[in-house]
Amino acid sequence: MSLSLADTVGKVRPSKTLAVAAKARELREQGIDVINFSAGEPDFDTPQNIKDAAVKALQAGQTKYTAAGGTPELKKAVQAKLQRENGLTYTASQIIVNAGAKHTLFTLFQALLNDGDEVLIPAPYWVSYPDMVTLLRGKPIIIPTEAENNFEITVEDLQKYLTPRTKVLVLNSPANPTGSVYSQEKLQALADFLVDKNLYIVSDEIYEHFLYDGARFHSIAQLSEKIRAQTIVVNGVSKAYSMTGWRIGYAAGPENVLKAMTVIQSQSLSNPTSIAQAAAVEALNGSQSAVDKMLKAFQERRDYMCQFLLTIPGITCRCPQGAFYAFPDVSALYGKSCQGRKINNSEDLAELLLTAAHLAVVPGSGFGADNYIRLSYASSLENIRQGLARLKDFAAALI
Known part of the structure; x- marks a missing residue:
């Protein structure tokens, strides 16, 4: 055999x-x-100031293990970014740094999913969402959307696909591949419905800085304390700062979820690259030009x-x-x-x-x-x- x-x-x-x-x-x-x-x-x-920060960290000998969930300096930079740009306040224990936002999502699904747990994923979706869920023995439930509705889900869609096994809803705005951006009004309608449904919302916000024709970015976590308590915000430096190869992503959310992610990361990744973390501090804190x-x-x-x-x-x-x-x-x-x-x-x-x-x-x-x-x-x-x-x-x- x-x-x-x-x-x-x-x-x-x-x-x-x-x-x-x-x-x-x-x-x-x-x-x-x-x-x-x-x-x-x-x-x-990658902008020169960010590369310079990496060189400086390298020359200063910042080449050793860091805390599993990210350096204190980078967590502080993430906290400041989320407060400054999104009006979201988190403690350091509610934040984790990972090896890219893809790794953030994978670690998050590891922390959340048991066998057969259902994850609602609107389609069109980023290619990796369903396969990550499947790898971790969850069940991806695809919610089809239409171009006429801006490829966005509605409360009626959620009512149709929600079951007792539903544990997570994935939201991606601005969206890959469609470029759709949920308005505050549409997000509020979803939040009002979801707040009592006892499920997690994974808000993938990696494209938040790329908006056109007056579109404005809103995170569902901004809309109320209740919905924020159910939401894990996922982001990173790859897209906004052209740092795809540096592999730094991060998440913010409920402390018990982030603690579980950190434990998993300590037994898998150990920590994101120390030099890349130093560069990410400069990306978030430095010039945004x-x-x-x-x-x-x-x-x-x-x-x-x-x-x-x-x-x-x-x-x-x-x-x-x-x-x-x-x-x-x-x-x-x-x-x-x-x-x-x-x-x-x-x-x-x-x-x-x-x-x-x-x-x-x-x-x-x-x-x-x-x-x-x-x-x-x-x-x-x-x-x-x-x-x-x-x-x-x-x-x-x-x-």
């Missing part, structure tokens, strides 16, 4: 975004000019991408209010063919775009929305112009 793996491994899919990015890299290494719209990271360098610079560039790129997509027959697209992705509906292209191959779904389309047009996009199937593809505008305006031209030529050549 052969040795076996955990049964959950066979139920988990590789990340679609990372898989597409890897394939694009392979083609580039072969000398093929691939334009990559799959990236979930800003194309800007680099964030404003990125936002201005993303606004220009978003506007161009959205306007261009609407010129391509068979493609429709809402203009996102936040994050840095467009999420066009491409289902009108299904049933057509390219190079003798029929396009049946978003994965077929994404594969053909990569091989025939040398354009890397992420299929919507990975986000629970097969009629769509995700295009990142975290790329230069010139790349966006060239990439969209390739998409238009590809669509026009379909038969």
